Amino acid sequence: xxxxxYFEKYSDEATCIEELKNKRLENGLLCRKCGHDxxxxxxxxxxxQCRKCGSRTSLRSGTVxxxxxxxxxxxMICIELMTLSHRRMSILKIQYLLxxxxxxxxxxxxxxxxxxxxxxxxxxxxxxYSEFDPEFLQKIDKLAMQKKKQKLNDGEM
Ligand SMILES: [Zn+2]
Numbered sequence: 001x002x003x004x005x006y007f008e009k010y011s012d013e014a015t016c017i018e019e020l021k022n023k024r025l026e027n028g029l030l031c032r033k034c035g036h037d038x039x040x041x042x043x044x045x046x047x048x049q050c051r052k053c054g055s056r057t058s059l060r061s062g063t064v065x066x067x068x069x070x071x072x073x074x075x076m077i078c079i080e081l082m083t084l085s086h087r088r089m090s091i092l093k094i095q096y097l098l099x100x101x102x103x104x105x106x107x108x109x110x111x112x113x114x115x116x117x118x119x120x121x122x123x124x125x126x127x128x129y130s131e132f133d134p135e136f137l138q139k140i141d142k143l144a145m146q147k148k149k150q151k152l153n154d155g156e157m
Pocket of ligand 1: 031032033034035036050051052053054055
């Protein structure tokens with residue numbers, strides 16, 4: 001797939017919200033409260049709602065995007081670039097292609113995706129949009145912040 005095609009596939013945030021919603025439902029979303037597997041989706045606040053008990057789960061929660069303010073579009077483009085294209089790209093290039101002003105959030109996003117891929121790859125291929133347990137995500141956040149500190153101390157950013 002041409003590089004440009006990834007950006008065209010995920011051309012706007014609404015498309016990406018729809019895509020992420022579908023991917024999470026395909027992966028099998030279970031209600032954390034009652035374990036039921038049927039959910040409706042609330043467009044106004046981007047939450048899944050359990051059809052049985054009414055409990056709500058946000059679209060990003062449990063995924064690698066959980067603690068990020070970056071658009072879902074950035075994440076989806078990056079995840080596909082890094083997992084499907086087998087292309088090793090510089091973070092500067094990704095930042096440039098996304099058209100984002102600041103380097104740091106993009107750097108952090110890429111580190112998190114790399115960490116998730118690396119840790120997951122030890123057992124099986126990454127299912128990028130699957131739900132991870134909170135401990136796993138905390139570990140990823142912590143490792144990414146550690147890497148950030150090291151990097152800042154090295155003066156590379
Ligand atoms: Zn429920």
